[in-house]
Amino acid sequence: MSTETGRESRRSGALVSVMRWMENLSDTQYAYLLLVPVFVLLGIVALYPLLRTFELSLFALSADFSSTTFVGAGNYVELFTGEKNRYLPGGTTFLPEGVGTSALLNSALVVTIIFAVVSVLFETLIGLGQALILDQDFYGRRWIRAAIIIPWAVPIVIQGMIFFLMFNSNVGFLTPPLADLGLLAPTNTLNDTASATFIIIVADIWKTSAFMALLILAGLQSIDRGLYDVAKVAGATKWQQFKLITFPLILPTIGVAVLFRSVQAMRVYGIIDTVSSCTVVPSLSCMVVATFTTREGTSAAIAFVTAAIIGIVVMGLIVWQGEDAI
Template sequence: MRSQTSMNTTGTIRQTIATVNNWIENRTESQFAYFMLFPVLLVFSVLALWPVLYTLETSLYADSFSQFRGEFIGLSNYTELVTGGRDSVLIRPFIDLGNPFQSILPVTLMFTAVTVVFATILGFVQALVLNGTYRGRSIVRVAVLLPWAVPIVVQGMIFYLLFIPAGAGTDLVNSLGLMGSQPLNESVTAFAIVSLADIWVSAPFIALIILAGLQGIDQNLYQVGKVAGASRWEQFRLITLPQVMPVLMIAMLLKSLMSMRVYGLIDATTNCSTVPSLTCGVVGTFNGSLYGTSAALAFITAILIGLVSVGYLIKYGNSSTGGI
């Protein structure tokens, strides 16, 4: 009896395996790829999607000092943020177009635009330097990549010490007439300093990504260009730039996401006072036990990041100039 039961079990297992194998063999490559990705997507849903949904749920409740959530108020947190009804509990107004450098959303968007553009340009130049062949290249690579390896708090403190009233950076820009004696206490100059710090820190990261693209270019293309009489600028414009564009777009996307959620650098440099950002608003309201407002700010940040990602995928996802 036991032998018969064992044989039946073995037969059932074999039949199940055969059925699964037949099902897999009848799938297309795309269907099989999604099938293999399903466990990863499931884990992602638990680890990433659930916190986002929980944040959305929390943002629909009023702030309460006696408990984690107050009464259900729907989208009131969002409407009051946009209309200025919550400005009194924020470190700075959420939207104030009359004073954009002291307004949370404009500062975040301007900071993202400025740092992405200039960090990409500087990173591209650094990648071209790192891709060259010359003596002392290893030393140059260490020097270029060093800022990226420094911890964020240390990076912020470096620029804080440079631009305090007695700092060397303050003396320099003051002698040139570019800034006052307390640049970190003024919104525009503090914004410029924090942007400069972020560009200095993130350019090596972009350089590494672009360097990978540069090293994947077929060198025969440059030989053909030389034979055709192309100048260095024409080789860069017609060969280097188109070939490296896919990784360049990815680098800009990643940098955009990093800039939108930057916090440590701003906090260490200005204590989020003169350069307010969305993440500064999230942390400030959370520390003040304003959990509904904090969740609304966090979800707005997630929406902006999602819009940038979706916009990239729509524009470059299936194009020849960029895509994952």
């Protein structure tokens, strides 16, 4: 009996010591302690795959694909000098081989950046407009909010099929009027790089504007309504209220929304594959998938470069927003 009591006492003593240690921690130290599980999980699911990808990018398959050889930065050098372009599908390249429209749109890096910048810009503007409308009190607001979410809830495969049928040069009803305006090629529309890129950007804007609207709406509803009452008493116009109250207070929310969407946009693949193809509209993710089975080192190098670009974008947005970004 005394032995069991002693063991229980030692256990209780250890537990009490841990509790006292935690009680003596500062608020900052306690916050970091609570984040330890998150950091461990992040290291397992994010950091390790990234390091493993970098390791794979330092090797190249032999000519007969039977063994790997350490090449160091060779894959990266060949990628940026154009030596790896012969392994990419179709006539696509990693970097543009000229300054013409065709050369730019055949570059996976350029197309990815164009897609990310244009789609995120219009999604943010449209989402902001939708959020400002949904923040107002009017009859049927609940149903309109539900309707706006529908495009975001549509699976990418279904979304791709919708836009494939709408813009197919044989059966698509939107191709003729847009072709008359010079926005699309009248024939072989989805096999034309410029036309297919335009369609894919429109498809992404249609789907993801709702995501931006929901995030921005959450920021709008956190604003103290008393500020607007004070502004009305002071004689401020609607534009002045938006410029001096609404926009500054939702800017951190917009920054977070842009951050999330920029990361997703840089990894675009599914909508390209379902609407057109990666040989028509190249992207960095398309290049990773296309080269993975035959050129693992090349695929890993492209993937790591993509991750590095995403990291630069994220850090740039955080610096732009400051502490409010997180």
